[in-house]
Amino acid sequence: MKGLPIFDLAIIVVYLIGMILVGIYFSRKNKNSEQFTKASGRIPGWAIGMSIYATFLSSNTFLGVPGKAFGGNWNAFVFSISMPLAAWVASKYFVPFYRGTGEISAYTHLENRFGSWARTYAVVCFLLTQLARMGSIFFGIALSLQALTGYSMSMIMIIMGICIIIYTVSGGIEAVIWTEVVQAVVKTFGAVLILYLIITNMPGGVPKIMEIGKADHKFSLGSFSPDFVGSSFWVVLLYGFFINLNNFGMDQNYIQRYHTASSSKAASKSIWLCVWLYVPASLMFFIIGSCLYAYYDVHPELVAVIKHQVALERLPLNASAAQVLSMENSLLPTDYGDKIMPHFMVTKIPVGLVGLIVSAILSAAMSTISSGMNSSATVFTVDIYKRYFKPEITDKENLFLLHLSTVGFGLLGMGAGIAMIGVKSILDVWWELSGIFAAGMLGLFLLGIVSRQTKNHEALLATMVGIVVILWMTFSPHISDTYAFLRSPLHKNMIIVVGTLSIFLVGILLTKLKNKNLKSAD
Template identity: 70%
Template sequence: MKSLPLLDLLIVFAYLVAMVLVGIYFSRKNTTADQFTKASGKIPGWAIGISLYATFLSSNTFLGVPGKAYGSNWNSFVFSLSMPLAAWAATKYFIPFYRNSGEVSAYTHLEHRFGAWARTYAVICFLLTQLARMGSIFFGIALSLQALTGYPMAVIMIVVGISIVVYTVMGGIEAVIWTEVVQGVINTIGALAILYLVVDSMTGGIEKIIEVGQANDKFSLGTFSPDFVQSSFWVVLLYGFFMNLNNFGMDQNYVQRYHTTGSIKEAASSIWLCVYIYIPVSLLFFILGSCLFAYYESNPELLTTIKMAAASELLPGGSPDAIAQLASTLTPADYGDKVMPNFMVTKVPAGLLGLIVAAIMSAAMSTISSGMNASATVFSVDIYQRYFKSELSPKQSMRVLYIATTTFGLLGMLTGIAMIGVKSVLDIWWLLSGIFASGMLGLFLLGIISRKTKNAEALTATIIGLIVIVWLTFSPNLTDEYAYLRNPLHQNMIMVVGTLTIFLVGMLLTRLKKHKRELAEVAKEEL
């Protein structure tokens, strides 16, 4: 196992120290909860836009997207193509709503609409989504650093996790945003550097990459037929629209940033800046995955180490012969996430390697720190102040935020450790986020769009929606005896069907209640 040269280790160490110093610098301003959670509304819109872009550009993108493109094609890029429509809905409806309400939490209004249960349910879904997100990102960063250093993934997560906790707890949302601005730039430069090195190492250059990619259908966006069983163009487009609508419309990571700007216009412009940057940069990562595929397809002897590493994780404790036999059966989809770390180990020169590792770390740290801050805010406002102590002094508020931020950072780290051994970091994130976010988004849309829907209809719709989500998620594991009860749809449709179930059932129940009331009034008049 090759380890990082001393120069690269010093660069990575310097980056971690710099992040902690950023937290110390901004800690001087964090004397109130308003400053810690909203930066007193003084962050410029362009900085918010880049920070939103950096939040999207996590290690799931940096490692998961090239790995996905390597193992399949550009089908997942359709997720990015869905962003403009979701951004339009968010800027037209959601941002004005949040700014006019003045509530720092995205979920307070659900209690006003449907009662305390709705707010609590949405908060639980959000916190579970954040743990899934942070866990998958911890896993992604550990996956790459393990290949580079040889240290156990759990040890890597602990070291990186402690650094993130320190600068996030000390610096608050302002430290998170400004470090994300820097991290967004570093991430993009790192991706461009790796892409250049792959193309430069490829015999035949760009022409050969295109030739290999076309021969293996690597540039496909998926089938355009109305197929919802496999990951077709339409499945990813629908999933992407609903997931991005959840991100821009009710994810506390984003909603909290809308309050850090000076106006509605600045908040809206930050979303569009995020979209304009992220779409081409996400395409860059898919191109990188296709280039890596062409490189290793042209040099198949280099895949032995990658396949053996993947087989060792799939068969822990197995004999060398058993691992070698398993490795010979693996497909590109089975080891795609390990390809880019391997390329970095073998092809990236010293010095530059440290900068790229710092870029991957910054991609992970930006999203995790954002999730920690948002989770702590939601816990403080929607749980602690709602159920335990509504009136807090500035000192008490800060203590709750500090403790909650630390706790969620550690829980995210433990979630990442629990994910060790999964095949695709992008797949596991999409599955978990779809499960938790669909119920939350469906209830939110019902509350915003249908003003006549009351508590009883919303609660009934949510219960029915949860039953559907549980069935969609777990029915594929049923035995052959109950095969007819299995969910036939692709797993990404959980987000779509779950959201629509809650929303449409709620609308239907509202309409039936109105019709029943009208019939009762007619009968009363006839009497």
């Protein structure tokens, strides 16, 4: 641990104050709920694309991806490879659909299609997904800043959360989008700077990095065999396609941005801009992880320091020296991968540049959390409060409720982050939770769009079957050895794939059986 120099702290404070001032600036325009949630449909497509890119490029990417590449290989990059196909589906079908409905909520149409239960179920899934996302990002940024400052992770999350809440509540979606445009530039520059510093500090430079990476298979995309038990190329590709389909088709964070564009064409272009920016950017973070692996491979004494820190964190305070040493020897690279980037920043980045890079990581966290808070507040207001408690709410009351619920979801996100303290991998936790919560609503959404003959009863039964499948795959690893045959044989990233297909295919099958019975009765 070491304290940040005053100059670096000043840079970070100036950045945080700047974000708050942006929110205050846009607060002058937020006189009604439509401006708060849609920015009155005046945002240019390129700015929306940059905003979506910034949301994708969260601190999970900034810290989790290098940690994942350090501990393993480039298998997780296959997630990014799947994005163009999901973007094509979204731009061709989802954007025109949502723009045509005119509804700010992504889930209002589900009630029109299947009933109020479908809308409520999707909303619950979305809000749980957002809490998992915000929590993992709060945790990731606190992990980094703790290594730099020595302050407790809980305190860091609280300070961060207050700053994000202020500028999100003040500025609404327009402030979120325009700050994300700035943040997209800042965080990309920060990543390039980190990569440059690693290479310049690496004895032997790029050739040595390539030599070590090839020798230890650090550039592998995973097994290409038809294996769905381990994290093979195909498992991550399927997971990436379905989760990105959910992002572009069911996630209020993105749907809400479609409505801020001036036209459907501009909204579609924003999706493609996000893809063309994110795919190479995510590759850069995998390269950073591999470079860090090579750097610490030639400096094993630094790895020993990190392993000692991790062992002390995991053991009780009264642990003996022998217990600490035993824990250190048992640790694998996957156990401390998320610690690598913060350690490099602490020890190797010059004064002044640390402040800039921390600001980049902060921007990565703030962009995703702020958009999650805004979209969660919108969904809660439209799909829960107005639907079940006060349909005839005035616009003034609606705007107040949006502000209040934004604060509420910010606090809940902080709580989720604090609850995650101690997890091994940020990226693993986020992928698992998002797959579990997103599977149900994506399957229901696809069923409603593709099968126009499917009605309420078939959709409800199919969703119930899907929930059972999702719960079984989620909790089957905890089944005792006596009933091991009941465990799911598939990798956990297949939950969203199997869960989505269960709801969709069961719904199609039930619809066909119903139609067949009706014809027989005639």
